[in-house]
Amino acid sequence: MSEKPIFSYVQPEEKTGYLLWQVTMRWQLQMNQQLRSVGITLTQFSLMAGLYWLGQQGEVVTQQRLADYANTDKMMTSKVLQTLERKGMVERFSHRQDGRAKQLQLTLSGKTLLRQANAVVEQVDAAFFGPVQSNAVLLNQLLCRLMQ
Amino acid sequence: MSEKPIFSYVQPEEKTGYLLWQVTMRWQLQMNQQLRSVGITLTQFSLMAGLYWLGQQGEVVTQQRLADYANTDKMMTSKVLQTLERKGMVERFSHRQDGRAKQLQLTLSGKTLLRQANAVVEQVDAAFFGPVQSNAVLLNQLLCRLMQ
DNA sequence: AGCTTTTAGTAGTCGTGACTACCAAATGTA
DNA sequence: TACATTTGGTAGTCACGACTACTAAAAGCT
Numbered sequence: 421m422s423e424k425p426i427f428s429y430v431q432p433e434e435k436t437g438y439l440l441w442q443v444t445m446r447w448q449l450q451m452n453q454q455l456r457s458v459g460i461t462l463t464q465f466s467l468m469a470g471l472y473w474l475g476q477q478g479e480v481v482t483q484q485r486l487a488d489y490a491n492t493d494k495m496m497t498s499k500v501l502q503t504l505e506r507k508g509m510v511e512r513f514s515h516r517q518d519g520r521a522k523q524l525q526l527t528l529s530g531k532t533l534l535r536q537a538n539a540v541v542e543q544v545d546a547a548f549f550g551p552v553q554s555n556a557v558l559l560n561q562l563l564c565r566l567m568q
Numbered sequence: 569m570s571e572k573p574i575f576s577y578v579q580p581e582e583k584t585g586y587l588l589w590q591v592t593m594r595w596q597l598q599m600n601q602q603l604r605s606v607g608i609t610l611t612q613f614s615l616m617a618g619l620y621w622l623g624q625q626g627e628v629v630t631q632q633r634l635a636d637y638a639n640t641d642k643m644m645t646s647k648v649l650q651t652l653e654r655k656g657m658v659e660r661f662s663h664r665q666d667g668r669a670k671q672l673q674l675t676l677s678g679k680t681l682l683r684q685a686n687a688v689v690e691q692v693d694a695a696f697f698g699p700v701q702s703n704a705v706l707l708n709q710l711l712c713r714l715m716q
Numbered sequence: 717a718g719c720t721t722t723t724a725g726t727a728g729t730c731g732t733g734a735c736t737a738c739c740a741a742a743t744g745t746a
Numbered sequence: 747t748a749c750a751t752t753t754g755g756t757a758g759t760c761a762c763g764a765c766t767a768c769t770a771a772a773a774g775c776t
Contacts, residue, residue, distance in 0.1 A: 426620060426683045436704060437595055437693045438614070439711040442639060444592035446715070447585055449764080452731095463732060466586070472574060484754055491590060496733055498755060503731085520741045520754040535574045545585045551713045556584060559710050563587040565699045567594070597734080600761095611762060632724055644763055646725060651761085668724040668771045 447548055454544050458536045465537045466490055467500055468509065471524055472534055482521040483512075509533055595696055602692050606684045613685045614638055615648055616657065619672055620682055630669040631660075657681055 451462045460468075470490040474481045487497040501524065504510040509530035515521035526534065552559055599610045608616075618638040622629045635645040649672065652658040657678035663669035674682065700707055 425624070426679065426686055427617070434708075435693065436697055436708050436711070437599075437689075439708060439715070440588075440592050440595060441610075443711050443714045444588050445639070445763085447588060451585075452764080461731065462589075469575070476573070482754070491593070492732095493734065494755070495735080495757090498757095500732080502756090515754090518742070518754075520739095522755075531574065538574055541585075545583065548714070549584055551716075552710050555710055558706070560582075560584050560587060562700050562703055562707050562710075563584070563591050566591045566696070567587070568699075593733085600734080609761065630724075640762095641764065642725070643727090643765080646727095648762080650726095663724090666724075666772070668769095670725070
């Protein structure tokens with residue numbers, strides 16, 4: 421006498437959410453493994469990239485602004501930026517108008533590192549998405565719709 | 569006199585890899601937030617689900633076997649299973665044939681929790697992938713191709 | 717049997733990622 | 747001006763997820 425099965429007959433790995441998760445973990449792993457050669461993590465890269473980008477737009481970038489832009493929470497952002505400051509990639513000054521805020525700035529070594537890291541990221545991305553290159557635009561659209 | 573820009577004119581958030589990452593983080597967050605009501609994490613759920621599934625196939629499941637199946641590393645798997653054992657969701661016996669291995673078994677409470685958690689997962693998945701429901705099969709195929 | 721190599725599992729570290737809780741500065745309002 | 751509320755940032759906790767390094771048992775080899 422067997423119990424009622426918990427799952428339907430679909431195997432877990434056939435579920436879209438699970439697949440999405442697995443694929444992303446693999447992408448993230450490859451990124452971090454390759455980025456290791458330049459001494460940076462994916463998260464650190466994405467924050468530095470965000471900082472650079474906002475800076476290019478002429479913005480005065482605070483930690484909260486960067487966190488909003490990168491969709492990271494401010495606590496994590498604070499910690500990673502402390503790490504990046506310790507590594508000499510980022511400087512944090514106190515904000516002129518707002519006494520609470522920290523104004524962020526990439527250092528010269530930071531920009532150099534960012535440039536090196538970006539080359540790695542581009543290369544891993546190309547290799548990873550090679551198998552679906554013809555459908556890249558489509559995949560992009562679907563993902564965009566999931567972000568609203 | 570301005571330096572050569574580090575990135576092309578594409579904004580970072582337009583990159584497929586970055587999008588994939590963002591979407592998955594959001595999916596994972598929603599999963600974990602909802603699963604909290606039943607007192608389990610997504611990772612714990614996926615290991616329990618894998619254990620259940622392999623058990624249904626009549627296999628004697630060891631930690632390494634489960635790790636292989638779930639694409640998790642054995643160190644992490646070991647720790648999460650210790651947590652699950654402490655919570656009384658899983659039992660770990662020593663393997664009859666292999667003195668190194670641990671044989672895994674879901675407890676009754678484990679199965680109950682798994683059933684509750686699965687209902688939550690199904691519901692979050694449905695809500696999350698609603699916006700692309702008509703293209704679900706296509707998205708699935710693309711993701712599958714990225715897993716080889 | 718004696719030896720090397722592989723394999724199953726654990727301990728402990730680092731870096732997220734989400735959380736609670738907190739401080740202090742800025743803002744809104746009476 | 748006085749007070750309550752919001753906002754920018756930090757400290758510390760928990761749970762991955764990847765890593766190094768380790769023990770001990772199994773398997774392979776001579």
